[in-house]
Amino acid sequence: MTTTVAWSNWSGSVRCEPRRLARPEDEAAIVALVAGLAGDRSTPLRPAGTGHSFVPLCATDGVLLSLDRLQGIIDVDPARQEATVWAGTELHGLGAPLLAAGLALENMGDIDRQSLAGAVGTGTHGTGRTLGSIATQVVGLRLVLASGETLDCSAEQEPEIFAAARLSLGALGVVTRVTLRLLPAYRLHERTWAASFDECLAGLAALIEANRHFEFFWSPREDACAMKALNPTTAAALEGPAEPPAAPGRLARYLGPERVDWSHRIFPSERTLRFNELEFAVPAANGPDCLRELRSLMQSRHPEVAWPIEYRTQRADDIPLSPAYGRETVTISLHQAHDRPHEAFFADAEAIFRNHRGRPHWGKMHRYDARDLRAAYPHWDQFGAARRRVDPDGRWLNPYLRRLMLE
Numbered sequence: 001m002t003t004t005v006a007w008s009n010w011s012g013s014v015r016c017e018p019r020r021l022a023r024p025e026d027e028a029a030i031v032a033l034v035a036g037l038a039g040d041r042s043t044p045l046r047p048a049g050t051g052h053s054f055v056p057l058c059a060t061d062g063v064l065l066s067l068d069r070l071q072g073i074i075d076v077d078p079a080r081q082e083a084t085v086w087a088g089t090e091l092h093g094l095g096a097p098l099l100a101a102g103l104a105l106e107n108m109g110d111i112d113r114q115s116l117a118g119a120v121g122t123g124t125h126g127t128g129r130t131l132g133s134i135a136t137q138v139v140g141l142r143l144v145l146a147s148g149e150t151l152d153c154s155a156e157q158e159p160e161i162f163a164a165a166r167l168s169l170g171a172l173g174v175v176t177r178v179t180l181r182l183l184p185a186y187r188l189h190e191r192t193w194a195a196s197f198d199e200c201l202a203g204l205a206a207l208i209e210a211n212r213h214f215e216f217f218w219s220p221r222e223d224a225c226a227m228k229a230l231n232p233t234t235a236a237a238l239e240g241p242a243e244p245p246a247a248p249g250r251l252a253r254y255l256g257p258e259r260v261d262w263s264h265r266i267f268p269s270e271r272t273l274r275f276n277e278l279e280f281a282v283p284a285a286n287g288p289d290c291l292r293e294l295r296s297l298m299q300s301r302h303p304e305v306a307w308p309i310e311y312r313t314q315r316a317d318d319i320p321l322s323p324a325y326g327r328e329t330v331t332i333s334l335h336q337a338h339d340r341p342h343e344a345f346f347a348d349a350e351a352i353f354r355n356h357r358g359r360p361h362w363g364k365m366h367r368y369d370a371r372d373l374r375a376a377y378p379h380w381d382q383f384g385a386a387r388r389r390v391d392p393d394g395r396w397l398n399p400y401l402r403r404l405m406l407e
């Protein structure tokens with residue numbers, strides 16, 4: 001079934017009018033659609049998830065291919081702690097069936113509304129110095145290539161394509177199924193509290209070390225931080241205060257009552273206010289200085305921005321286009337309301353990130369082009385070689401991806 005509609009992303013920063021929004025009902029229909037367009041260079045083709053990226057990764061005036069009808073678990077193997085999942089599955093649909101099989105995702109980000117393929121394809125991550133992005137949990141996937149052929153890849157099968165495909169922005173083909181490495185289901189204990197900026201930075205290294213997941217939001221209006229720590233627990237419930245800790249102003253939004261629950265119920269928050277976002281990954285050792293400079297920037301040149309800065313950690317990984325490639329990482333994100341100007345603020349912040357060897361989050365706003373990205377990624381050309389092998393004609397590249405991929 002196909003329908004024609006105007007498409008926009010979550011924040012409203014990207015709008016496009018695809019000739020066709022295709023919502024194939026199964027993998028065979030995806031293969032037939034892509035194969036049918038294989039020789040048609042006049043019809044661009046882009047895969048889309050739930051549109052939670054802030055940049056025009058999905059934008060096309062050709063065929064926008066949504067996998068929103070491919071939801072759920074295909075196969076789960078509790079002994080191997082792995083599950084194969086339809087790529088369109090929204091992350092909130094994974095928690096309950098995985099729990100029923102005694103399993104859980106290793107980590108999750110701030111929300112659970114994204115599709116699995118979209119989250120994997122942009123390096124979506126949570127926080128934790130020993131933990132990688134969701135893409136690091138992928139052990140295999142199936143691609144539908146521009147030719148209409150399918151290609152299964154893993155560390156053993158087509159390893160070069162697999163290395164690139166784990167984080168590939170929909171530039172290698174349509175991912176239809178993803179096999180994930182999982183953990184035995186676990187409960188998390190969540191604790192939040194407020195701290196002054198100086199207290200936060202003084203205790204930061206110890207907090208990152210001591211907690212499986214630690215992050216904080218620095219709020220410019222209060223010049224204070226909302227701190228959050230999550231740790232696995234065997235406790236079934238919590239006997240504690242039901243009220244969130246006291247906090248001034250906006251900070252209170254980021255604090256909640258102490259609680260214990262299954263991991264997939266603790267990780268995600270609700271984001272009801274729309275915003276635009278920029279995020280960079282910097283070497284972990286640069287994190288505190290980078291944050292200090294961003295705080296000075298906001299206090300001196302952008303006092304109009306009331307949205308907080310989010311500070312998280314990620315372990316080094318080996319995925320060619322991962323912002324955490326080869327280095328212990330801190331990610332720092334800045335926000336502005338979706339209907340307020342963000343350009344000057346984000347441009348000033350990006351200059352600071354560049355000085356700290358920052359790599360932009362692929363789903364968030366930035367101004368890097370192919371030259372900047374090549375300088376930031378030691379295996380940039382490895383990704384390019386894999387992309388050209390499976391898509392020599394650049395069928396998956398829209399104008400935004402051309403700026404990122406082609407010098």
Ligand SMILES: Cc1cc2nc3c(=O)[nH]c(=O)nc-3n(C[C@H](O)[C@H](O)[C@H](O)COP(=O)(O)OP(=O)(O)OC[C@H]3O[C@@H](n4cnc5c(N)ncnc54)[C@H](O)[C@@H]3O)c2cc1C
Pocket residue numbers: 010011046047048049050051052053054057058067087088108109110111113114115116117118119121122123124125126168169170171173174175176271361362363364
């Ligand atoms: C409120 C909010 C909170 C967020 N929180 C976090 C966070 O905590 N951590 C974080 O790292 N990021 C976060 N993000 C960013 C978000 O996770 C990423 O932008 C993610 O890509 C969105 O997933 P999606 O399903 O919406 O993908 P889309 O934005 O629709 O697509 C993203 C990319 O994936 C590709 N793609 C989608 N489906 C397929 C497929 N089947 N095959 C091949 N390619 C495909 C698209 O072509 C595109 O290049 C957040 C975004 C928002 C709006």
